[in-house]
Amino acid sequence: MELYNRTQIQDVVTLDHAALDAVETGFRALGQGEVVQPPILSMAIEESNGEVDVKTAHIRGNDRFAIKVSPGFFDNPFIGLPSLNGLMIVFSAKTGLVEAVLFDEGYLTDIRTALAGAIAAKHLARSDSRRAAVLGAGVQAELQVAALRLVRDIDTVDVWARDTDRAEAYAARMRERFDDLTVNVHGDIESACREADVIITTTPSKSPLLNASHLPTGVHVTAMGSDSPDKRELDESVMTRADVFVADTRAQSETNGELKAWAGRTPPFEVRELGQVIASGQSPRTTRDQITVCDLTGTGVQDTAIAGFALTRLM
Amino acid sequence: MELYNRTQIQDVVTLDHAALDAVETGFRALGQGEVVQPPILSMAIEESNGEVDVKTAHIRGNDRFAIKVSPGFFDNPFIGLPSLNGLMIVFSAKTGLVEAVLFDEGYLTDIRTALAGAIAAKHLARSDSRRAAVLGAGVQAELQVAALRLVRDIDTVDVWARDTDRAEAYAARMRERFDDLTVNVHGDIESACREADVIITTTPSKSPLLNASHLPTGVHVTAMGSDSPDKRELDESVMTRADVFVADTRAQSETNGELKAWAGRTPPFEVRELGQVIASGQSPRTTRDQITVCDLTGTGVQDTAIAGFALTRLM
CATH class of the missing domain: 3.30.1780.10 (ornithine cyclodeaminase, domain 1)
Structure with a gap:
């Protein structure tokens, strides 16, 4: 041992x-x-x-x-x-x-969580994605971008955080870490997401932050902040607006993730699981304009x- | 650390x-x-x-x-x-x-399991209990008796095991360990239990071994073998015959212990929990002739x- x-x-x-x-x-x-x-x-x-x-x-x-x-x-x-x-x-x-x-x-845990985000983007985000919006300014806000760059040529990050000082500190750390990366700090979520190819939500929010009006055409959203019964980052409208919704596991998304929005009810869209998407060998994204969402709660x-x-x- | x-x-x-x-x-x-x-x-x-x-x-x-x-x-x-x-x-x-x-x-785990048996006997068995019948000849068959002697003056053990050679080996080990203990090996459960003040079941049996006809007046039974959905040691008649039934936790007894006999149905007797018996400060045994049963599944x-x-x- x-x-x-x-x-x-x-x-x-x-x-x-x-x-x-x-x-x-x-x-x-x-x-x-x-x-x-x-x-x-x-x-x-x-x-x-x-x-x-x-x-x-x-x-x-x-x-x-x-x-x-x-x-x-x-x-x-x-x-x-x-x-x-x-x-x-x-x-x-x-x-x-x-x-x-x-x-x-x-x-x-930090590493495997960031890698799950990259895996979701690999199978769901447009292959020419270059610009990522990040909500939150903690450890995962950094690692998700670093992991995403393994699978997509991200050159610009637009960050928003509730505390602007933390967002500025994040931007400074990211510029230091990646000298080829442009990092913009935004005062509101709408502005941060306006030109995003990929949106990553990394907050411990207990009420929805992101709604359908924030979603550019063809965007992919990875929501990895909600991992317990009291957290939520996505408004219902994000999921009903999306063309594709994927969870790491459906059961955990219902208890700990974004499917809590439909507690006890059947959501009005198809729920896929990330492992099934990978195993199928085919991305559920079939056009550039589709909006895809992946909810990650963290799995054993x-x-x-x-x-x-x-x-x-x-x- | x-x-x-x-x-x-x-x-x-x-x-x-x-x-x-x-x-x-x-x-x-x-x-x-x-x-x-x-x-x-x-x-x-x-x-x-x-x-x-x-x-x-x-x-x-x-x-x-x-x-x-x-x-x-x-x-x-x-x-x-x-x-x-x-x-x-x-x-x-x-x-x-x-x-x-x-x-x-x-x-x-061995120690805390044996101690739970002793605690059950402390609160449920007659205070003048001297003779213990033990079903099974493994580690817990030894430790349950050793722990029971902390709370009751046990001088005789009557052991039965499916494999008589293992029962003989157990008897030899117990005589070696406790020079003041009489240990008798029995070829059947009925004979092992006939004069018992306390019966301890310590087997991995998947079907009931002990039934009401084996129970002497005033006996206390501790059933500690069943700890998973596929095991059972007590026939339903043991529990319906008993005057007092106690579980370490009711929920675990229903899934992993002896209350599985009433899966989905309400058992036709009162179910107490060991912690509540201890906290009450009063033994539910009120006469010498009552039969008491405690089902232990092991708790966090x-x-x-x-x-x-x-x-x-x-x-």
Whole structure:
């Protein structure tokens, strides 16, 4: 049994095509019905404004599976600690013995989440997409763009965040990180999205931010902020306006993602799953003008895929 | 963050009154509504005849909570490995940071399971109980008796197991371990139970073994074998004959324990929970002649309680 810390893991796992392939392979297996993925275990620790989620999945025939434990304690920043944390435990799928504990402190979650956005864009966004609008200015606002550049030639980012100072700081970081990238800060969502080929929502919003009037013709939207029953980023009109709606998993989108808008009712559009789109080998986008939306809530198969990938590189 | 292995944990945690108090305190808090305990996360790895369960609970106000991961890979013995395994991760309930990983390989589960049996007997069995019938001859058949002796003056054990050689081996081990204990091996369940004050069922049976005709007047039954949807040890007649029926948690007894007999129907008797019995401060046994039954499926609060106790002793 081996232990690896965040630094060791960061040294070998980055946003690259090999990591993207690993996560995409996991989604494809999910779409082919080759994955056992139980519902998320979630527990609130109310007195500390905390919660802990446990996710897992097994890809049939794989030698390993991972269990991820993600605590989120949202008062931690007041005492100088990060809100998010966690570790992944990698087990042999032959014997159940622990092969490794990855004390990644949430790093692999950041990576696999960003890669899911890139995978969604790879299969849904126009191939000539160059301009991305980003709502939010946190870690995922950065990583989603970095991952998206693996699959699309993004040269311009239009950012909006509730706090303009944070948006400016984000723009400065992104210009520093990518010297070929133009980054514009916007004071409102409408202006940020006006010329977007891809819109990425990365906020912890509890009420819809983006509505149909913000959507340019032919845009692709990836909504990755909502991952719990109390969050939502997309107005219903975004989904009813879209020509194609894809969720990472329908069940999680209904409880934790954007399909909550139709709680208990059947949404008035077709719901596809990302793994099925990948497995089909055909993009559901058939014209340049169509609007596509992908809702990402985060799945256990991504964790099992990225943990297995990380361990292969670490060993 | 500290790591502890099985040997280190075995050195400080044994079946004693302090450990019993810790687990009983957990159950009491559960009975007082002071515990958050989400449903078990369970995943099958069919191609390896394996499964993995994740349990957790938080006792409100406690400084720590634990998440337990228990793989069970039932073909392991064919390659010289134990079927059961696992670890517990202890988190700060203030910050969500990992305080320790207890690589106990299932040892703490064995201990807290045995202690739950003792706690059930403490509150339900006649105080002058001296004779225990044990069905099954595995690890819990030993530990349940050892734990029961913390709360009742057991001087005789009557054991039955499907495999008589294993029952004889059990008897030899128990005589070696407890020189004041008489151990009798029986060829059938009826004879093993005939003079029992306490009956403990510890088998992985998938069909009922014990029925009402096996129950002496005034006996207490602890059924701890059934912990998954496919197992059962008690015939319905045991529960309808009993004067008092207690489950560790009703919901788990319905899915994983003996209340499965009434799947979807309301059982024709009152169902109490062990934590509520403890919290009430009053035994539901009011006469010597009553028959009491407790069904144990294993709860997350036991894991959080024993992990916190272990860490206190380890630090």
